[in-house]
Amino acid sequence: MKPAIEIRDLHKHFDLSHSGVASIKTALLWFRKRRIERLEVLRGVTFTLNQGETVALVGRNGAGKSTLLSLIARVYKPSSGTIEVNGRVAPLLELGAGFHPDLTGLENIQFNGVILGLTRKELAKRVDRIVAFAELENHIDTPVRTYSSGMMARLGFAIAAHVDADIMIVDEVLAVGDFAFEEKCYAKIEEFRANGGSILFVSHNFESIYRVADRCIWMRNGVVAMEGDPHQVVSAYREAGE
Amino acid sequence: MPSLTLDFRHGLFIGIFAPENQVVNRRYSDRMRKELRELWRFRELLFTLVERELRIRYKNSSLGFAWSLLNPLITALVMTTVFGLFMQQGGIKSYGLYVLAGYLPYLFFQFAIMDSAQSIYNALPIVKKVYFPREILPLAAVLSNFIHFLLALGALVVICVGVWAAYGDLPLKRTIVFVPILMIIQLALVTGLSLMVSALNTFYEDVKYIVSVLLYLLFFLSPVLYFSEQVRDAPTANSGLLFNIYHLNPMAALCTGYKKLLLDNAAVPDRKGGTLVPLEMNWSQVGVAALFSLAVLWIGYVMFNRMKWRFVERP
Numbered sequence: 001m002k003p004a005i006e007i008r009d010l011h012k013h014f015d016l017s018h019s020g021v022a023s024i025k026t027a028l029l030w031f032r033k034r035r036i037e038r039l040e041v042l043r044g045v046t047f048t049l050n051q052g053e054t055v056a057l058v059g060r061n062g063a064g065k066s067t068l069l070s071l072i073a074r075v076y077k078p079s080s081g082t083i084e085v086n087g088r089v090a091p092l093l094e095l096g097a098g099f100h101p102d103l104t105g106l107e108n109i110q111f112n113g114v115i116l117g118l119t120r121k122e123l124a125k126r127v128d129r130i131v132a133f134a135e136l137e138n139h140i141d142t143p144v145r146t147y148s149s150g151m152m153a154r155l156g157f158a159i160a161a162h163v164d165a166d167i168m169i170v171d172e173v174l175a176v177g178d179f180a181f182e183e184k185c186y187a188k189i190e191e192f193r194a195n196g197g198s199i200l201f202v203s204h205n206f207e208s209i210y211r212v213a214d215r216c217i218w219m220r221n222g223v224v225a226m227e228g229d230p231h232q233v234v235s236a237y238r239e240a241g242e
Numbered sequence: 243m244p245s246l247t248l249d250f251r252h253g254l255f256i257g258i259f260a261p262e263n264q265v266v267n268r269r270y271s272d273r274m275r276k277e278l279r280e281l282w283r284f285r286e287l288l289f290t291l292v293e294r295e296l297r298i299r300y301k302n303s304s305l306g307f308a309w310s311l312l313n314p315l316i317t318a319l320v321m322t323t324v325f326g327l328f329m330q331q332g333g334i335k336s337y338g339l340y341v342l343a344g345y346l347p348y349l350f351f352q353f354a355i356m357d358s359a360q361s362i363y364n365a366l367p368i369v370k371k372v373y374f375p376r377e378i379l380p381l382a383a384v385l386s387n388f389i390h391f392l393l394a395l396g397a398l399v400v401i402c403v404g405v406w407a408a409y410g411d412l413p414l415k416r417t418i419v420f421v422p423i424l425m426i427i428q429l430a431l432v433t434g435l436s437l438m439v440s441a442l443n444t445f446y447e448d449v450k451y452i453v454s455v456l457l458y459l460l461f462f463l464s465p466v467l468y469f470s471e472q473v474r475d476a477p478t479a480n481s482g483l484l485f486n487i488y489h490l491n492p493m494a495a496l497c498t499g500y501k502k503l504l505l506d507n508a509a510v511p512d513r514k515g516g517t518l519v520p521l522e523m524n525w526s527q528v529g530v531a532a533l534f535s536l537a538v539l540w541i542g543y544v545m546f547n548r549m550k551w552r553f554v555e556r557p
Binding site: 014024027073074075077091098100111116 | 286287289290291294367368369370371372373374446448449452551554555
């Protein structure tokens with residue numbers, strides 16, 4: 001069986017400019033003086049996410065975790081190296097990722113569902129379930145900008161959980177809802193795993209790592225510092241004082 | 243062999259010359275075909291976006307579609323009054339219809355490009371989080387404006403029928419069946435330009451201001467308020483050459499084409515109080531515009547694909 005995600009020697013660098021606002025005017029004015037700084041975020045990451053496996057990513061801010069997830073979600077193009085993804089990915093990146101603030105909750109469900117690869121027919125069948133799961137029946141017709149962070153997280157998770165993805169990538173969003181919703185999320189994640197889905201998630205909450213992860217990867221300075229049993233990796237990570 | 247690598251990436255033409263850093267051993271046409279397949283795979287998203295734009299446009303006001311027709315109608319009314327009363331277009335029967343026949347296509351051109359210019363920049367928060375083919379954003383802006391253009395042309399036909407009912411002669415011509423050819427050419431032109439402008443505006447936010455000035459100027463260089471016969475009649479030694487150069491502007495060729503195919507030849511007054519010899523529909527001008535538009539579409543699409551991965555990494 002092919003792995004869900006296979007990453008080989010992945011590099012990603014960004015070019016940061018210090019010339020300020022992007023406009024033709026500044027480009028002309030700063031043509032000689034512009035300073036471009038190359039920021040290497042990932043320097044050769046290799047790992048595999050097997051089908052049905054749940055892997056946690058830990059590491060300090062700036063270690064490259066979110067960049068890695070964005071690369072898997074195909075938001076960025078790798079500088080070099082390969083990413084092979086087998087199956088439909090449901091990315092759940094940060095709070096309210098991909099929501100349009102001026103559209104209502106319902107419109108955002110439609111918009112996001114289609115972005116995640118559902119057809120409108122498939123989506124129409126699921127809308128009620130998504131709304132019910134997010135517990136937003138009373139707010140679904142108001143613009144998302146009026147939502148609290150908890151409401152947005154609930155909606156985001158509800159959509160991602162109902163698109164029948166094969167792989168879920170989650171960037172530290174589970175800690176935003178209240179306790180009852182968190183439990184509901186864990187129940188959904190268990191169901192997703194039981195059905196053979198794979199999960200890659202970033203978390204700073206060790207409890208949740210122990211609870212769901214089969215394996216843990218510690219990222220440091222853009223490389224995999226250690227991978228293996230969650231308890232061992234987390235304790236090594238904590239001992240490193242990070 | 244020593245090789246010279248020029249890195250223009252952070253210069254004015256950001257991204258246009260950016261080296262392709264993924265899968266280099268694939269042929270160029272294969273890559274393009276892959277991009278197009280990917281676009282087709284996401285067609286549902288395109289339709290959803292178009293639907294959303296149209297809903298915002300027509301449902302957010304109680305007057306809906308009529309409201310969005312107000313701009314061209316009022317413009318035509320003002321133009322008819324100003325040019326009809328103060329200038330030599332005065333004697334032309336149903337001058338307002340001729341203005342509309344050129345102005346509606348021009349509005350489509352203008353609004354589609356201006357809407358696309360903003361489309362990616364405005365959607366950056368989403369573009370930075372989720373993947374979908376980025377060209378869907380300008381394409382949605384173009385398509386929603388195209389649908390609006392079709393509806394507005396329908397309204398023009400209704401107005402013509404109204405004129406028929408009131409005055410007894412229908413100003414429409416049978417050649418209206420060829421109008422879709424012009425529409426396809428214009429769609430290619432608008433799509434190509436929109437792809438270019440949307441990509442450039444994502445990197446340089448002042449591109450949209452430059453483009454809006456250019457569009458404003460191009461309006462006067464296109465035969466919306468006047469007629470191609472008057473261009474032919476320009477009081478210069480080389481009016482024939484000028485006429486041909488003038489129609490190299492694809493929007494000039496298209497505006498003339500719409501007027502010729504939709505409406506009867508107008509009796510355009512000349513400078514001495516006589517009437518100019520009406521010109522017939524000139525398909526070779528339209529042919530040149532078609533070639534130009536296809537080239538623009540191709541260049542726009544290639545340019546966009548070169549730049550689209552860098553939208554999220556905008557310096």
